[in-house]
Amino acid sequence: MIPLLILGTGPAASLLAIALARHDIPAQVIGRPRTAPAVEGLSQRVVAALKQLGCHEALALLGPRWHRVSSWNAQEVEMNGEFVVDRVAFDAALLRDVRAAGVDLRDGLVRELERGEGGGWCVRWEDVDGRQQRTDTALLVECRGHTAPKMAPDLHAGPTLVSLGRTFDGARAQPRTTFIESFPSGWAWGGVDPQGCAHIQVVMRPASVAAFDGDLDLAHAAALAQLTRLPQRFGRQLKATGAARARGIQAALRGAVAGNGYLRVGDAAYTCDPLSGHGMFEAASGAIATVPVIKTLLQRPAQAELARGYLRERIEAVFFSRIEVARQHYAAETHWEDEPFWQWVTQPVATRPSVARVTGPAAFATLPVVEDGFIVERRVVVSAEHPRGVRFIDGIDLGRLDALLQAGAAIVPADIGCHLGAPADAVARALRWLQTHSLLTRAGHRSGDFTTARGAFNDEKNPV
Ligand SMILES: Cc1cc2nc3c(=O)[nH]c(=O)nc-3n(C[C@H](O)[C@H](O)[C@H](O)COP(=O)(O)OP(=O)(O)OC[C@H]3O[C@@H](n4cnc5c(N)ncnc54)[C@H](O)[C@@H]3O)c2cc1C
Incomplete structure (x- = not known):
């Protein structure tokens, strides 16, 4: 075995x-x-x-990055490029x-x-x-x-969609570009290269293909006819080099x-x-x-x-x-x-309770995390924004910092820094972060107290 x-x-x-x-x-x-x-x-x-x-x-296969343009909600924007393979x-x-x-x-x-x-x-x-x-x-x-x-x-299983992809020659030769465009019955993604070779995928409901008795070429052509911006880019002399191919999406x-x-x-x-x-x-x-x-x-x-x-x-x-x-x-x-x-595709999705479990204010919780290449349990701060938890701020382990405070440590970044083997300004930023999330609540250290604790924590010297 x-x-x-x-x-x-x-x-x-x-x-x-x-x-x-x-x-x-x-x-x-x-x-x-x-x-x-x-x-x-x-x-x-x-x-x-x-x-x-x-x-x-x-990596050797990738070649240069392609320009990426999106035409969505009547706005055309150039986005981060992508590599086409x-x-x-x-x-x-x-x-x-x-x-x-x-x-x-x-x-x-x-x-x-x-x-x-x-x-x-x-x-x-x-x-x-x-x-x-x-x-x-x-x-x-x-x-x-x-x-x-x-x-x-x-x-969870969302609606089933279908993607029809087809390759063409005869497109307007231009620097490598991908183009995304929405249209009434779906959206399209196409790529065109300097040799005028283009590949265009359209994503639709299966009913839009069934309307053509399952003829993929006809369904693809009907979708292309709904596009306006992409044909302007790619040119209108596209000659298919093969049949359209379907892929399911869910x-x-x-x-x-x-x-x-x-x-x-x-x-x-x-x-x-x-x-x-x-x-x-x-x-x-x-x-x-x-x-x-x-x-x-x-x-x-x-x-x-x-x-x-x-x-x-x-x-x-x-x-x-x-x-x-x-x-x-x-x-x-x-x-x-x-x-x-x-x-x-815009139907709201019911999130599973295990994922939506953090709805209230930020709080410490013990969760599995990665440490030294293994999964271990550690205290982290969970919130609606970070349901899987925040463990470190500026390299400071929030669980260890909180444990020190719970054990009575004074809120003096330099002292805590000595204890944790970390710079005082990093500790100050972690304390500030806890304060912002209302987690600096130990008796005598209510939120806001630490800026003047023992007079040693000085906002000007330790800007957060
Ligand atoms: C229409 C469409 C467009 C997409 N476009 C993009 C895109 O532009 N960019 C992007 O990042 N992702 C895209 N994706 C998603 C992407 O294809 C997948 O997310 C990705 O391939 C997942 O990788 P994988 O290794 O998990 O699975 P797969 O790539 O599916 O690999 C599974 C492997 O298992 C093998 N296999 C299957 N059954 C057996 C068996 N019985 N015995 C032995 N081997 C088997 C297969 O041959 C294959 O090698 C697209 C998906 C679809 C449907």
Whole structure:
């Protein structure tokens, strides 16, 4: 039995395997590389993650950043650029990085998962020659994307949308540019390059495709006919180089994302609306955040439930914040608010109680956090603004600072700084932050007292 097995060969699986290798945690990866073509944009934040993990092959593929222009609510704005990739080539480059990191990577189609004896898993898969294989593992990390089998009902599932993508020649040659435009029955994302090659995706309700008897080319053409700004940019002489291709879209949060001997990462855990263009960022950040969870499960099994709880809460909080940001962005488009698409995507979303638990004033709470590469419990300040907690202000551990104050320490930044091994001005800023959040409430140290305590704390010398 191997200790750790990752299923999938997309960004989540690859980046998790590389991040674990960088922490000297060996994992085996089994997956069938992507073959379905797709053009996607990735942000500077994904590039930062690729650099952090030393993914040289993937970085070499990116080329220059594309201009990004958005036409939304009748306003055209130039935004942060993005990098446009062919996902088959990008995923293949990441897999070369996986191999370069020394990860044991197997090309295989996973057929079946079964609970093994003693709490592990038995994975049945087919290798490239069609031979049936079996791998037993103690810890399974599911990264097979949004089609990964569910282990429990979804905790949230938004409306189903469809994206139709088509590639063209004959566009107006120009510096690499991506363009987003809203229209009555949806929105479009297109990219055009200096050779006049363009790729345009339109996102609509499935009914808008059904209206053309499922003819994807006709549905795509009808959507393009609703656009005004994008055709001005790309030119009106577009010649399709192939058929339109459909991809399903649904913002969904899976149930049982962290169970006994089992974790889900990337789209296998939750999918966002591609309006955000964040799917690969979510996969990358989710993979990086899962490393201390896996380290805790493998090396401190007594803390396993704490680590799993940390991952569950992180996934739920991130998911609900992402779908609320997408909803607000859709709501900012007010020209078609009576159209079915726009009514659909602006419906309020009921947040799960575990995520919405902080509604009152800021307060100290004991929550799982990452420390020295493991998940541990520490006191942090939770608030509606920071439901997952704030632990440090200016490098000062707020829990330790509060413990000192509760034990009777005078509110003198220099003295506290000596105790914590930290500069007095950093302590002063942390105290000010606690005061601002009405958390400097120890008897005799009511909010506001500390500025004059013992006369030693001087606002002018310690501006906050
Ligand atoms: C229409 C659309 C447009 C999008 N546009 C963007 C965008 O512009 N920018 C962006 O960042 N994100 C975008 N996304 C989201 C992005 O595609 C995903 O969030 C991202 O690919 C998630 O990575 P992942 O590794 O979790 O899953 P995936 O990329 O889906 O990887 C899953 C992997 O598992 C493999 N696999 C599946 N089943 C098996 C099996 N049985 N056995 C073995 N292997 C298997 C697959 O071949 C694949 O390699 C878009 C999504 C959609 C639907």
